[in-house]
Amino acid sequence: MSAYDFDVLVIGGGGSAGFTAATTAMKNGARVAMVESGRLGGLCILAGCMPSKALIHSADNLRRQNADRLAAYPGVQEFRRGVVDFLAQRRAQAVAAKQQQGLELLRGRARFLDAHAVAVDGKPVSAASIVIATGSVEVVPDVPGLAQSGYLTSETFLALERPPRSLLVLGGGTMALELAQYARRMGVSVSIVQRGQALLSKEDPAIGQILAQCLAEEGVELFLGTKLLDVTKTADGARARFIHQGGERAIEAEALLLSLGRRPNSDGLDLAAAGVATGPGGAVTVDQFMRASAPHIFAAGDVTARLMVVNQAIVEGQCAGHNASSDKPKAIDDRVVPRAVFTDPQVARVGLSAAQAQAAGVDFRQASYDLAELGAAQTYPGGVRGLMNLRAEAKSGRIIGADLVAPEASLMIHDVAVAMKLGGAAADLADIPYVHPCLAEISELTAGRLARMVGR
Numbered sequence: 001m002s003a004y005d006f007d008v009l010v011i012g013g014g015g016s017a018g019f020t021a022a023t024t025a026m027k028n029g030a031r032v033a034m035v036e037s038g039r040l041g042g043l044c045i046l047a048g049c050m051p052s053k054a055l056i057h058s059a060d061n062l063r064r065q066n067a068d069r070l071a072a073y074p075g076v077q078e079f080r081r082g083v084v085d086f087l088a089q090r091r092a093q094a095v096a097a098k099q100q101q102g103l104e105l106l107r108g109r110a111r112f113l114d115a116h117a118v119a120v121d122g123k124p125v126s127a128a129s130i131v132i133a134t135g136s137v138e139v140v141p142d143v144p145g146l147a148q149s150g151y152l153t154s155e156t157f158l159a160l161e162r163p164p165r166s167l168l169v170l171g172g173g174t175m176a177l178e179l180a181q182y183a184r185r186m187g188v189s190v191s192i193v194q195r196g197q198a199l200l201s202k203e204d205p206a207i208g209q210i211l212a213q214c215l216a217e218e219g220v221e222l223f224l225g226t227k228l229l230d231v232t233k234t235a236d237g238a239r240a241r242f243i244h245q246g247g248e249r250a251i252e253a254e255a256l257l258l259s260l261g262r263r264p265n266s267d268g269l270d271l272a273a274a275g276v277a278t279g280p281g282g283a284v285t286v287d288q289f290m291r292a293s294a295p296h297i298f299a300a301g302d303v304t305a306r307l308m309v310v311n312q313a314i315v316e317g318q319c320a321g322h323n324a325s326s327d328k329p330k331a332i333d334d335r336v337v338p339r340a341v342f343t344d345p346q347v348a349r350v351g352l353s354a355a356q357a358q359a360a361g362v363d364f365r366q367a368s369y370d371l372a373e374l375g376a377a378q379t380y381p382g383g384v385r386g387l388m389n390l391r392a393e394a395k396s397g398r399i400i401g402a403d404l405v406a407p408e409a410s411l412m413i414h415d416v417a418v419a420m421k422l423g424g425a426a427a428d429l430a431d432i433p434y435v436h437p438c439l440a441e442i443s444e445l446t447a448g449r450l451a452r453m454v455g456r
Contacts, residue, residue, distance in 0.1 A: 166189040166237070221251075301317065315337060371388070376438050
């Protein structure tokens, strides 16, 4: 008989990483329990990528129809709630099905007592192995007046009962840009204040420039390269003071959206009691097996701060769940994890960026192609903006990464992902006769340029 209550205990099992870890461990025959204090579904389903896409797609439809956005807003919110309820119910049903197969669902908050035990709302529970999958929370910087300003997070913004007349967005990352464009298309006056010199500052600068041009043309006011001084709550909303281009500026808006990124949700776990080391922002430090500094403790998803997207969380959950329940460990294979920003145009990337490849010392070549040069682009009234960067090892021609900006970049990036997964070279993509005329031809043409650069 085991000395522990369970073989594997997953802390934060309601989200993508945790539930995947739990079900993977069950497939290995482990006795599994998962701890969850909130609604089942995790950030993506409840307050992240799924509800935001429901609003983004709704605003796009209303814009094309030239409809009254304010009058349509209650229906848009009803649609968002329906999407969330449907997906949350589906996750609850999936958990219930696993409970019928032996999964234990423990309700409450977990705190480590020692390396093998946690307290769930005060009740001790032990396990041979533990997986931490507690997700992430909003970054809230120490800015004078911000805490008292009544700021909105993405979660509270998504659920507003009526749209504000004006919106000030602090941040220039994925969620900041998606929600800023959504709000503008719903008729809201929008200003973005970003510390960095470019939007999506971790991507190729040309990508941020394209998005800045598109947002500006839609009427979004942009302030890049700023230093935030303070935030003040006003009678009509909030006011932010900041330095921009050497001078002091101030913007006042009815609503302030704080969207400066997310950090690992590890507060309150008492990781030190289990001997679990953490890195910047409280991220659980893991190796290639998703193993923490304590050899029987693993972590997956946003709490590791590796790449905060759902498909990455699922890959990490599979790895952590397997290694927590097997004596045959497997290293994570996350070389090919596409990700996207659902602005218009969309932004997508897979593999190494140019900066990452340079930092890793990879000898590579990069070819670029302007989307507007495509014949298919000429068939769109008003034209389209975008680009593709494709990178390959200089010696082998093997594709190592790509950036794409296009109306449907989130779909178009997958041919590169498949090529990478199969170890394909630039010439392999270039040899595919793509449908003509379509925007996806940019992959074929960029690959052709790259193949000539690497000689294969």
